[in-house]
Amino acid sequence: MIKRTFLPLLLLTSGLASAADLTEMEIRWLKAGAAVLSYAKQDLKLPIDITVQPQARPNDVPLALGYDNGRCKLVLSMRGNDNAEDILAGVPAAQRPLMIEAMVAHEIGHCWRYAQGVWHALPAGFEARQPPQPGAADELRDTRREEGYADLVALAWIQQQHPEQYASVAAWMRKVREPAPAVGSHSTLNWLQLATTGAAFTPGLPVFEQANLVWRQGLLQDR
Structure with missing residues (x-):
């Protein structure tokens, strides 16, 4: 299991001078995601910058990822955001860092796709039933x-880092996704239902490859 410390993470982030520049909430979230971020930056060499918005805009989510000039931008929008931690409502305090870690890993999944140049692309060997047609x-x-x-x-x-907690995280993720309309951009139950247990993933492979194998199964039902 990968273990990292928090202070080296701060030294690796772009635009953050020290922990003193961060709010208590921002520190908690970055600390919870430290192992994921350190793995992505140090082991995978993914081009990640961490940006803290001085004031959240209406409808901003607390954590998001964008891509600009070849670099992933992990954006924290928590200042002035009264709903920043609504997504954790109902989660016991002791488990909240685990759910935040999963959210950070989710964003790193986006970064990986961007960095590999395959954003919005089907995996190799996968054929769509119909040719793409530009539109909403x-x-x-x-x-x-x-x-x-x-x-x-x-x-x-x-599953790789906290297998004993997998069931709790998977159930929470399904609950978070359930309210979304069937056509919503975050309606991912098609894939989550394929991974109700950690047995869905192939041990010994990098997490991105493990995810890709299950993702392909879901794509067969999503055409």
């Missing part, structure tokens, strides 16, 4: 597929 429906479908992949990366990470 296809964009929504492609985004949903990326969210499904990232959810599976999160679960593969949890």
Whole structure:
């Protein structure tokens, strides 16, 4: 299991001078995701910058990932965001760091796809039933597929690092996704239902490859 310390993580992040520049909530979230971020930056050499918004905008989620000039941007939007931790409502305090770790792993899954140059692309050897047609429906479908992949990366990470907690995290993720409409960009139950237990993932492979194998199964049902 990968264990990292928090202070080296802060030294690795771009634009953060010290922990003193962060709020208590930001520190908690970064500390919870430290192992994932350190693995991504140090072991995988993914190009990740961490950005803290000085003021969240309406409807901002607390944690998001973008891609700009060849680098992933992990954005924390917690300042002035009264709903920042609503996603953790009902989760026991002792388990909240684990759920945040899964969320960070989800965003790293997005970063991996961007960095590999396969964002919104089908995996090699996978043929769509119909050719892509530009439009809102296809964009929504492609985004949903990326969210499904990232959810599976999160679960593969949890299975690798915290197998004894897998059932709790998987159940929480299904609960989070259930309210979304069937056509929503985060409606990923098609994939989550394939990974209700950690046995869905192939041991010994990198988490991105483990996620990809299950993702392909879900894609067969998502065309």
